[in-house]
Amino acid sequence: MEGSAAAAVSVTTGRPYPFERRRRLSPAALAVTNEKVLPAYSTVVINGVVRALDFTLLSIVGIASYLGYVVPIDGFSWYAILAVLAMSLVAIISFQAAEMYDIQIYRGRLRQFTRLISCWTLVFLLFIGASFFAKLGDSVSRVWLATFFVSGFVTLVVERMVLRSLVRRWAREGRLGRRTVIVGSDENGEKLIKALRQQHDSDLKLLGVFDDRNDGRALDTCAGLPKLGKINDIVEFARRTRVDLVLFALPISAESRILAMLKKLWVLPVDIRLSAHTNKLRFRPRSYSYIGSVPTLGMFEQPITDWDMVLKWAFDRGVGAILLILLAPVMALTALAIKLDSPGPVLFRQKRFGFNNERIDVLKFRSLYHHQADPLAAKVVTKNDPRVTRVGRIIRKTSLDELPQLFNVVFKGNLSIVGPRPHAVQGKLHSRLFDETVDGYFARHRVKPGITGWAQINGWRGEIDNEEKIQKRVEFDLYYIENWSLLFDLYILFKTPWALIKGENAY
Incomplete structure (x- = not known):
């Protein structure tokens, strides 16, 4: 019950058991928490599953074509099975090098399929070259090789088309976006929000801003995002709706304010980062994690993820x-x-x-x-x-x-x-x-x-x-x-x- 003590009634005495009071949220914050939000899917896990699926499908296609065409003619050889597994593994490595395991790539057609045919062709060229130098060219069936190439490519295309459909649906459902709140409703907050919106491949969904200040420095609307409340409200807000990232738009020089806020927010199971986009003090590039081209410093990480x-x-x-x-x-x-x-x-x-x-x-x-x-x-x-x-x-x-x-x-x-x-x-x-x-x-x-x-x-x-x-x-x-x-x-x-x-x- 909003703003008052909810109650559970004892089945034996009929008397209510009081729950603790819940913090009252602003109408803007309540509007966000009332939206239907589905659980998020980890992009790290999705990419890992796609890699495993690529390897499995290519291995099955290669082995099936070998058993169906070569074995009835020349008999069975474990070396051929190992060759198929090796080619499948090289394909995964080449796909990784071509940055094909990325959510944004899955959504597209042209980039995905051009890279796919290029990498898959490269794998076969490498295999043909290795067979030539090992003087095994005469023992390799050209019909099997051509069948494996065509059927493997068709299988990968079908798989990626299904994956594209799934990813687009998950994106519409909000399962792939990181629901983000900004701390700091001022000029720095506006600069950060504008910088984040310029990242075309960003997976962030900006929900709103929070700020403790009541004076003119705190804007009611920050770069089009509503002010949802004060810092103390973030904890209650994050318990009513899914929040994946809390991003501070405060300068590093505001050390005391940042520490006071972190003391309140570290109890949440979310990532907490400090934006460094306006800071003049620069650290080594390895010190930052990036949201597109926006540098951030990690304060706390969500435990047990991916x-x-x-x-x-x-x-x-x-x-x-x-x-x-x-x-x-x-x-x-x-x-x-x-x-x-x-x-x-x-x-x-x-x-x-x-x-x-x-x-x-x-x-x-x-x-x-x-x-x-x-x-x-x-x-x-x-x-x-x-x-x-x-x-x-x-x-x-x-x-x-x-x-x-x-x-x-x-x-x-x-x-x-x-x-x-x-x-x-x-x-x-x-x-x-x-x-x-x-x-x-x-x-x-x-x-x-x-x-x-x-x-x-x-x-x-x-x-x-x-x-x-x-x-x-x-x-x-x-x-x-x-x-x-x-x-x-x-x-x-x-x-x-x-x-x-x-x-x-x-x-």
Whole structure:
């Protein structure tokens, strides 16, 4: 509910559970957040898939034409198969050298197909030249070579036509553009926006500008873009709509202002860059990342992107499905024990913080008496808590109550196997919300939460009854985010059973 406390109603008491207040946005900002926005597709992943597809299709065409024409006449030879694979690999290398793996190239026809025929011809000329110098010309079938050349080219053309259609559709849907907000609604902001609009191959979609100043230096409309609000509004804005890039149009000399803004914005899972287009102080070219010809300095990067995100997704779904199958008997016995121990449902949903502060419903085995259920976990479970059932004490101690979260991982995709634990939306320490207790608390939501995590296997789990415990959790969660790797996830997963056996701080 905009500008006021939304409420969730308890199914047992009928009384509302208050959510935290959400920051009020300007009408211009609300107009942007109300637009339908689809998830983005990574251009890095798309280019990688196209490379793999090119290699696979060319290999299949070359091997199929060899098996269909040469083998019935001259018999089978592994050298020919290796030659096809080598030619396919050289083709990929030549396409890469010709800059054919680029989203802008996929959209066009003339540039794409002229480069395609040039590179594919070059591959065959190289093969013919290598065969001549190796004195293998007489053993190479000219009919097979011509068939491979023509069928390979036709296959590539068809593939690129389909790809062109897909890319154009994704572009219309906004899946390939980086949704960008500009910080600084002044002369520098206008210069930056004009410079960005001159980049014809830019993938940026400029949403608007934000500025804290209320005097004449802050323009209500900056180079045609509306002023959407102040810096504090960016966090709420980015949680209501997809934002991929925050670009500062401030000079490097405004160090104190930039640092104050970064302190507020670094909790977001977005790229944050400082434009250097108007700065007189110049660094080495390698220090910059470029948006077209506009130089920028990276401040913060979105964690776990591109192929890392694909690996993380595959790890979660694959390992999650395996664990769900292996642990099914344990989950069935746990459900039976809960049903026999006390009246009420076996499972319950609890509101937790997900990625980028999204509210998600997390499944758990019920460990409290049904009439004392706490869907928002507003009251922390403590040692010898009378609300906990007999079976509940066992499953909480061993974390068996968390197993249904595997359904969140495998079917809903709003949890990971490994990640910062999803805290309750009303999690408190001595009547203070966690984000009021720890500076930068929401930065732990820059990635999906997980069933287990780096903090948990290091003993920081269970009841939070002092400031050190929540600070340590956040500290370990941020370390995990900054140092994530697939091996790190595997290490945490393998260490989790030992951490559960200790059962520290779990009531």
